[in-house]
Amino acid sequence: MKNIIVGVSSGIACYKVIDLIESLKGFNINVILTKNTLNLVEKKDFEKASKNKVAVETFNENINYKDYLKNKKNIKHISMAQKADLMIIAPATANIIGKIANGYADDLLTTTVLATTAPILICPSMNVHMWENKIVQNNIQKLKDTGYIIINPEYGDLACGYKGMGRLANLDKINKKILSLTNKKTDLEGKTILITAGPTVEHIDPVRIITNKSSGKMGYSLAQKAALRGAKVILISGPTNLQKPFGVKTINVISADEMYKSVKTNIKKADVFICAAAVADFKINPSKNKIKKQNSFILKLEKNIDILKEISKKKGKTKLIGFALETDDLIKNAKKKMKEKKMDVIIANKSETLNSDKSDFILISNKTLRKFINISKNNIAEEILNEIRY
Numbered sequence: 485m486k487n488i489i490v491g492v493s494s495g496i497a498c499y500k501v502i503d504l505i506e507s508l509k510g511f512n513i514n515v516i517l518t519k520n521t522l523n524l525v526e527k528k529d530f531e532k533a534s535k536n537k538v539a540v541e542t543f544n545e546n547i548n549y550k551d552y553l554k555n556k557k558n559i560k561h562i563s564m565a566q567k568a569d570l571m572i573i574a575p576a577t578a579n580i581i582g583k584i585a586n587g588y589a590d591d592l593l594t595t596t597v598l599a600t601t602a603p604i605l606i607c608p609s610m611n612v613h614m615w616e617n618k619i620v621q622n623n624i625q626k627l628k629d630t631g632y633i634i635i636n637p638e639y640g641d642l643a644c645g646y647k648g649m650g651r652l653a654n655l656d657k658i659n660k661k662i663l664s665l666t667n668k669k670t671d672l673e674g675k676t677i678l679i680t681a682g683p684t685v686e687h688i689d690p691v692r693i694i695t696n697k698s699s700g701k702m703g704y705s706l707a708q709k710a711a712l713r714g715a716k717v718i719l720i721s722g723p724t725n726l727q728k729p730f731g732v733k734t735i736n737v738i739s740a741d742e743m744y745k746s747v748k749t750n751i752k753k754a755d756v757f758i759c760a761a762a763v764a765d766f767k768i769n770p771s772k773n774k775i776k777k778q779n780s781f782i783l784k785l786e787k788n789i790d791i792l793k794e795i796s797k798k799k800g801k802t803k804l805i806g807f808a809l810e811t812d813d814l815i816k817n818a819k820k821k822m823k824e825k826k827m828d829v830i831i832a833n834k835s836e837t838l839n840s841d842k843s844d845f846i847l848i849s850n851k852t853l854r855k856f857i858n859i860s861k862n863n864i865a866e867e868i869l870n871e872i873r874y
């Protein structure tokens with residue numbers, strides 16, 4: 485049975501989490517309340533819902549270091565953190581978010597957060613002005629960058645009398661996210677998958693760049709899904725605004741040359757290389773100084789390295805997967821590209837795909853050609869990963 489820790493901080497929505505816990509069937513649930521939460525709800529209601537004792541304090545009463553050392557008594561936050569398959573904080577107050585973002589460990593909940601290696605799902609809920617406060621938003625961004633999964637609050641009437649963003653996300657939505665995070669398949673266990681994602685950025689001068697419209701969503705979906713299916717994943721990402729996938733080693737790069745360098749370093753470990761980045765086709769020899777305003781000037785674009793083509797020259801046993809973004813003759817051009825770059829699988833798609841969540845894709849391998857209409861990037865990611873299971 486999977487173990488979930490539900491951390492509850494003292495937001496007014498804390499009573500709703502009793503329903504959330506009751507909706508989670510087939511899990512062993514341990515609840516940690518912050519001390520402040522005890523001013524709003526009773527421990528016993530969470531004990532009834534979770535069928536387990538609720539923890540609040542870091543230190544056990546009437547025991548000292550000898551009990552821990554000699555009698556091998558469990559240290560609560562470590563043993564809870566170790567056995568967790570997932571940790572949820574709902575509602576997450578502005579305070580708890582600030583503490584976690586800054587590495588505080590001054591109560592049982594924050595200490596357990598630092599000690600666990602399980603994915604952590606944070607469901608903030610607060611007054612609209614608190615939510616929009618720049619410091620809270622910076623803390624949220626910090627958590628996202630660190631790999632925490634955030635379910636944003638929703639718009640609506642707030643308990644404080646305001647209307648705006650701040651309501652705890654719908655419980656069904658939280659429940660579904662929990663199920664997807666704990667429904668871990670293991671069919672990619674033992675495989676190392678190297679993935680590139682996002683655009684690359686080429687400098688014209690210190691302040692100007694050329695890039696493309698890639699959001700990075702495809703590569704990030706692939707990385708997250710592959711990690712959830714047990715693979716060891718290395719993600720090499722151009723600049724994006726996306727939350728880092730948890731359980732994935734993410735390497736940030738800027739230019740195509742940097743991406744190529746990083747791919748070359750990591751390809752030796754990879755069983756599969758998925759090139760989902762939209763690598764800029766051209767680069768510029770950048771000016772060291774800012775180019776002065778002038779009526780016109782000619783920008784000389786040089787061909788960038790074709791990362792997948794270079795890697796395919798020494799293919800070895802690594803499976804290669806790439807994308808073909810075409811405007812016409814989709815299948816014909818994709819098959820040509822697949823052959824040229826010795827790919828095992830190619831996913832053909834049209835340019836509308838670049839910044840959207842859903843699109844049409846054609847998945848071509850040596851054995852199959854399958855068309856997917858208006859499919860989400862998350863779902864096509866699963867289909868692509870199915871191709872590399874064996």
Ligand SMILES: Cc1cc2nc3c(=O)[nH]c(=O)nc-3n(C[C@H](O)[C@H](O)[C@H](O)COP(=O)(O)O)c2cc1C
Nearest residue numbers: 493494495496497518520521577578579580609610
């Ligand atoms: C009635 C009441 C409701 C509150 N609701 C929220 C809330 O929804 N979100 C929030 O961030 N803080 C809320 N607060 C403020 C927190 O309880 C306060 O910042 C507290 O110090 C947070 O402690 P904790 O994070 O350790 O639980 C509320 C306070 C009161 C008195």
